Amino acid sequence: MEPARGTISLRGVRKTYRRRGREDFHALDGVDLEIPGGSIFGVIGRSGAGKSTLLRTINLLAEPDAGEVLIDGLRVDGSTGSALAAHRRKTGMIFQHFSLMASKSVWQNAALPLRLAGVAEAEIDRRVAELVTLVGLEDHAHAFPASLSGGQKQRVAIARALVHDPEILLSDEATSALDPETTRSILALIRRINRERGVTVVLITHEMSVVEEIADAVAIVDGGRVVEEGPTWRLFSEPRHAITADFVRAARRDRLADIAAAVDDMEWIGAHRYVARLDGTSATGIAAVADVAPDFRVLKSDIRAVQGRPQGYLAFETGAALTDAEQAALRVEALPR
Numbered sequence: 001m002e003p004a005r006g007t008i009s010l011r012g013v014r015k016t017y018r019r020r021g022r023e024d025f026h027a028l029d030g031v032d033l034e035i036p037g038g039s040i041f042g043v044i045g046r047s048g049a050g051k052s053t054l055l056r057t058i059n060l061l062a063e064p065d066a067g068e069v070l071i072d073g074l075r076v077d078g079s080t081g082s083a084l085a086a087h088r089r090k091t092g093m094i095f096q097h098f099s100l101m102a103s104k105s106v107w108q109n110a111a112l113p114l115r116l117a118g119v120a121e122a123e124i125d126r127r128v129a130e131l132v133t134l135v136g137l138e139d140h141a142h143a144f145p146a147s148l149s150g151g152q153k154q155r156v157a158i159a160r161a162l163v164h165d166p167e168i169l170l171s172d173e174a175t176s177a178l179d180p181e182t183t184r185s186i187l188a189l190i191r192r193i194n195r196e197r198g199v200t201v202v203l204i205t206h207e208m209s210v211v212e213e214i215a216d217a218v219a220i221v222d223g224g225r226v227v228e229e230g231p232t233w234r235l236f237s238e239p240r241h242a243i244t245a246d247f248v249r250a251a252r253r254d255r256l257a258d259i260a261a262a263v264d265d266m267e268w269i270g271a272h273r274y275v276a277r278l279d280g281t282s283a284t285g286i287a288a289v290a291d292v293a294p295d296f297r298v299l300k301s302d303i304r305a306v307q308g309r310p311q312g313y314l315a316f317e318t319g320a321a322l323t324d325a326e327q328a329a330l331r332v333e334a335l336p337r
Helices: 051-058 081-089 106-116 121-134 150-161 180-197 208-214 232-237 242-264 286-292 324-330
Strands: 008-017 025-035 040-044 066-071 091-095 168-172 200-205 217-222 225-231 272-279 297-306 309-318 332-335
Touching: 008 051, 025 051, 025 217, 025 225, 040 051, 040 180, 040 208, 051 168, 051 200, 081 091, 091 150, 106 121, 106 150, 121 150, 150 180, 168 180, 180 200, 180 208, 200 208, 208 232, 208 242, 217 232, 217 242, 225 232, 225 242, 232 242, 232 297, 232 309, 242 272, 242 297, 242 309, 272 324, 286 309, 286 324, 324 332
Parallel strands: 040 200, 040 217, 091 168, 168 200
Antiparallel strands: 008 025, 008 066, 217 225, 272 309, 272 332, 297 309
């Protein structure tokens, strides 16, 4: 059975950078990874973990020293000439800092890869018109980058990355320079592209909120190795490696702090306040709270569906204190008065 379009396989991939007068840097140290075609796959790691090098081995901007890179079941590492060019057309890439040409309009920036490839002008016009509309910039087609917001610039970069109708879209920290609201809009656009065009998306990021928003699965990279991988909901619910747990804890800490701050100034009606954590595996929720505290009042919630499983926090108050057993069953902690 042939693999789905856009399937990526890394087998024993190694990449070492030689540094004069310093110890060699092993950016990738035997990476094995299977990314299903048509999926959205997140790669998370701290600075220097090797995640960007991993991304660059997929489109062969970094040729691996050892191991195999396969696309759709065919080995592509070692490709040269026209075979390398064809592979790179299959793998569009978007960057953190947009990399747009200031002297060219939205339309011209998106069209540039096609012009460099010698595509006929009529075909360029057709493809660019379609993609400028897809990314929501039809009213800005002749504007220049200096007049665009950060989110609009990233939309131009996405249109440019799609002009060769790639099987794979690589995103290297593409939302790191954007504010939260713009980040959500860009992630929604990437999700739409994935669903409508069947493009495999690989997201490199250090933000758990990004993969929580759209990724089907996640790999955690540390020291050039994949230390944990699995469905997104499972890594959030049951992180097994210390690095993963650190990332999840940091994301939860920020959200819990927001919840606590939001309820801090609210008038107390019940005598006891609690915050429950939903992790996608427990039955905690409004119905479960109501079973043990019928008089409860919801104060604040921050609950998101991660692959259909609720993740987040629910703050509430009650007239009577919950027993230790009830707190344990509901996975709740008391909030101080």
